[in-house]
Amino acid sequence: xxxxxxxxxxxxxxxxxxxxxxxxxPPEATMADRQRIMYFHVASAWNAYLSFLVVFVASIAYLRTxxxxxxxxxxxxxxxxxxxxxxxxxxxxxxxxxxxxxxxVWEPRLTTTLLLWFIYVGYLLLRATGEGDERRARMAAGLxxxxxxxxxxxxxxxxxxxxxxxxxxxxxxxxxxxMMVVALVAAVLTFTVFYVYMLDLRLxxxxxxxxxxxxxxxxxxxxxx
Amino acid sequence: xxAKSMAIVWKDVVVEFRAxxxxxxxxxxxxxxxxxxxxxxxxxxxxxxxxxxxxMWVAYFFAGTLGLxxxxxxxxQNDALQGLVLAPGDRSAIFLGKFLANWLFxxxxxxxxxxxxxxxxxxxxxxxxxxxxxxxxxxxxxxxxGTFLSGLAANTRASEVLLPILLFPLLxxxxxxxxxxxxxxxxxxxxxxxxxxxxxxxxxxxxxxVPFLVFEYLLEG
Numbered sequence: 247x248x249x250x251x252x253x254x255x256x257x258x259x260x261x262x263x264x265x266x267x268x269x270x271x272p273p274e275a276t277m278a279d280r281q282r283i284m285y286f287h288v289a290s291a292w293n294a295y296l297s298f299l300v301v302f303v304a305s306i307a308y309l310r311t312x313x314x315x316x317x318x319x320x321x322x323x324x325x326x327x328x329x330x331x332x333x334x335x336x337x338x339x340x341x342x343x344x345x346x347x348x349x350x351v352w353e354p355r356l357t358t359t360l361l362l363w364f365i366y367v368g369y370l371l372l373r374a375t376g377e378g379d380e381r382r383a384r385m386a387a388g389l390x391x392x393x394x395x396x397x398x399x400x401x402x403x404x405x406x407x408x409x410x411x412x413x414x415x416x417x418x419x420x421x422x423x424x425m426m427v428v429a430l431v432a433a434v435l436t437f438t439v440f441y442v443y444m445l446d447l448r449l450x451x452x453x454x455x456x457x458x459x460x461x462x463x464x465x466x467x468x469x470x471x
Numbered sequence: 472x473x474a475k476s477m478a479i480v481w482k483d484v485v486v487e488f489r490a491x492x493x494x495x496x497x498x499x500x501x502x503x504x505x506x507x508x509x510x511x512x513x514x515x516x517x518x519x520x521x522x523x524x525x526x527m528w529v530a531y532f533f534a535g536t537l538g539l540x541x542x543x544x545x546x547x548q549n550d551a552l553q554g555l556v557l558a559p560g561d562r563s564a565i566f567l568g569k570f571l572a573n574w575l576f577x578x579x580x581x582x583x584x585x586x587x588x589x590x591x592x593x594x595x596x597x598x599x600x601x602x603x604x605x606x607x608x609x610x611x612x613x614x615x616x617g618t619f620l621s622g623l624a625a626n627t628r629a630s631e632v633l634l635p636i637l638l639f640p641l642l643x644x645x646x647x648x649x650x651x652x653x654x655x656x657x658x659x660x661x662x663x664x665x666x667x668x669x670x671x672x673x674x675x676x677x678x679x680x681v682p683f684l685v686f687e688y689l690l691e692g
Contacts, residue, residue: 309688364640371636375627385623388682388689389637392619395681396641399674403644406670407651 249450252443259436266429274426280344283337285430289437291334291359296441297327298362298394301369305390308383314456315449317383320390322448324369326441331363354405361400365393472567475560479568480575486545487576493538494576501534501584505591514593523594524653527585528646532613535577536635539617542573543625556690566618566686570679573614581606601656601664608668609649611675616641619682622689644674 267285274281300323308316338356343349350356369389376382422430487494508526512519519526546552555565585606589596598605620637624630648671655664 309685361640361643364636368633368637368640371629371633372623372627375629375633377626377628381626384689385626388619388623388685391685392616392641392678392681395677396644399644399677403647403670403674407647 248446263432263436271429285433287337289433294330302394305387308387357404358401475564476568480572483572497538504530524650539621562690570618598656605652608671612645615678
């Protein structure tokens with residue numbers, strides 16, 4: 247269902263949110279056009295956090311039920327999460343460079359996002375090198391739970407750590423006029439729909455891959471008989 | 472359940488006492504890191520007091536990771552882990568036992584090496600009881616998270632490479648807390664030290680309880 251309808255939903259949504267972000271929304275007072283990257287930066291970060299929340303929930307569900315589809319969901323969502331975290335980080339750095347003059351500041355939100363990236367790349371590595379389908383699924387689920395639990399703690403500790411050197415730059419407050427809010431909401435909505443579509447597509451691929459493997463094994467067994 | 476955990480702790484202590492496999496290696500490696508830091512940062516030319524807490528904890532965390540790596544790999548040989556799972560009592564007791572054993576080993580390493588670090592890096596010894604509290608609490612967080620992830624990583628082909636990659640991002644709050652609290656203790660700033668000790672205690676609670684709850688499901692079958 248999602249696979250058939252969502253592309254037709256995404257096309258107009260994508261064009262609309264591009265139009266809103268680049269044409270309708272006015273340039274920001276101090277940052278001018280450079281601020282426009284924010285619409286897609288925030289949307290990517292939102293998708294990243296959403297993905298990892300899905301990994302967390304699916305991991306718990308897998309540990310409780312042992313149903314393979316939960317494991318598949320966690321895996322596919324983690325892949326997407328790393329992808330969107332990368333986009334959020336790179337777009338954030340480009341923005342930081344042009345607005346603050348620095349590629350990186352040790353600011354809690356930035357630092358937490360970078361750590362998220364490391365945690366879930368580790369998650370994918372654990373899956374890539376894990377032995378035994380079921381055992382690997384269980385180990386990955388364990389990490390999927392503890393990795394997410396750690397996020398607020400990391401955020402708090404970095405915030406505390408940071409309070410020791412007061413920032414000259416600080417987070418530049420963007421006073422958003424209504425049209426900017428509309429553009430931001432449109433971008434976030436479009437990205438969310440995009441995430442759901444990608445997740446569904448990726449799950450379907452993973453399902454096909456597993457079926458192919460079963461068919462192959464059956465074929466081999468038949469040949470040996 | 473506690474009996475099972477204690478039995479595991481005792482077993483690990485006996486194994487370590489007889490084989491001397493992990494403790495000696497961790498000790499020597501951490502001491503070597505102190506030596507390398509000495510050459511890299513030159514305590515003769517510079518006063519290292521400011522960066523001392525960071526240097527000491529980096530050495531402990533890196534060296535400790537070596538020991539944590541072995542924690543579950545030794546159990547995989549001869550299917551010893553299977554025996555632990557089949558033994559009566561909760562499976563979570565395995566986590567608790569392994570964690571306590573690792574905490575014991577790591578604390579021992581730190582007790583021996585902390586004076587050595589102060590001496591080698593030419594920093595005058597300060598901190599006393601507060602420093603002892605920091606060592607104890609930070610090591611709880613480090614070994615709890617490390618034991619859990621070592622259990623996960625032991626099931627992969629690349630476990631020894633994977634453990635630090637999985638562990639260090641999760642460990643960031645402990646790194647921050649340990650370094651700040653140590654700095655506070657050394658400076659005689661009890662308020663700062665205690666504030667960070669509290670943060671460490673919160674992390675410890677989460678990273679003992681959550682793995683304890685999850686471990687039951689991880690070792691099925």
